[in-house]
Amino acid sequence: MTLLAKYGPWALITGASEGTGSAFARQLADAGLNLILIARREGPLAGLAADIRAKGVECVTASVDLSALDASVKIAEVAGDREIGLFIANAGADTNGSLFLDKDIADWDQLTTMNVFTTMRNCHHFGQGMRARKRGGIIIVGSGACYGGLHGLAVYCAAKAFALTFGEALWSELGDHGVDVLNLILGRTDTPAHRLILEQSGQPVPEGMAQPEDVARVGLERLPHGPIHNWGEDENTIGMSAASPAQRRGKILAIKAMSQGYSVKQDA
Ligand SMILES: NC(=O)c1ccc[n+]([C@@H]2O[C@H](COP(=O)([O-])OP(=O)(O)OC[C@H]3O[C@@H](n4cnc5c(N)ncnc54)[C@H](OP(=O)(O)O)[C@@H]3O)[C@@H](O)[C@H]2O)c1
Numbered sequence: 090m091t092l093l094a095k096y097g098p099w100a101l102i103t104g105a106s107e108g109t110g111s112a113f114a115r116q117l118a119d120a121g122l123n124l125i126l127i128a129r130r131e132g133p134l135a136g137l138a139a140d141i142r143a144k145g146v147e148c149v150t151a152s153v154d155l156s157a158l159d160a161s162v163k164i165a166e167v168a169g170d171r172e173i174g175l176f177i178a179n180a181g182a183d184t185n186g187s188l189f190l191d192k193d194i195a196d197w198d199q200l201t202t203m204n205v206f207t208t209m210r211n212c213h214h215f216g217q218g219m220r221a222r223k224r225g226g227i228i229i230v231g232s233g234a235c236y237g238g239l240h241g242l243a244v245y246c247a248a249k250a251f252a253l254t255f256g257e258a259l260w261s262e263l264g265d266h267g268v269d270v271l272n273l274i275l276g277r278t279d280t281p282a283h284r285l286i287l288e289q290s291g292q293p294v295p296e297g298m299a300q301p302e303d304v305a306r307v308g309l310e311r312l313p314h315g316p317i318h319n320w321g322e323d324e325n326t327i328g329m330s331a332a333s334p335a336q337r338r339g340k341i342l343a344i345k346a347m348s349q350g351y352s353v354k355q356d357a
Contacts (some may be wrong), residue, residue, distance in 0.1 A: 110179040112304065118144040151299075
């Protein structure tokens, strides 16, 4: 099945204007999907949208701050009744560059809102249509920080851990309904946001960073093989995680088989 047949006709991407988000957008447009692109700055969104439309597909943009509590409501309004077959939660980097106690709690609330509440609510909204249509895909772009607490990244690690386990459970719940879910766990990737963080913290640009185009291509290839892909690692490598993707998948399926999950109302 083509990407269009499996995940079309519309894909919605948060954090779509640059880096991995724009790489996803360009590759999906090449595959014939129409796109809804979300970010804050309108200029970069408009430039990308023009490129996307030149590929012969439709493109809608919206300036929405994902760290605001009403972000998912605004995004649902933008999407309207378009059939969203693919939702990619891309934005989520920690630009605070700070120890936990050295920033206002409002900054950590915003980071948590973007990675936890907005991602969860968008999945709830767009997942409904996908489950009803028995077709679709969700990619949650994560970080190796999800696998444990790291000095200087307390809230980021915790928020990405939420996204990881949430995505694993969704993979189990929605898989029976033809909806693919993938946690795409990245290491260091050469995005504008990452470069800015390096510059602001006085760190050199590391060698061998992943390229956004490769990340997007691999993410789309691995989407039917969730719940996790750890960038640069194969299925049976534990690597940066406490257990390999294959071990974590096996555990989820074993618990599902034993108890049919813990939901009160079982799926039909
Ligand atoms: N780059 C890496 O090395 C790396 C490593 C591990 C994991 N990741 C993960 O990969 C994903 C992408 O990372 P990234 O480095 O490209 O940085 P990012 O800041 O997460 O994503 C950049 C994109 O998101 C938009 N954006 C950022 N904050 C936003 C907000 N509050 N509301 C709406 N849009 C927002 C930006 O446009 P605007 O500024 O115009 O809003 C831009 O389009 C993230 O989930 C990150 O955690 C990245």
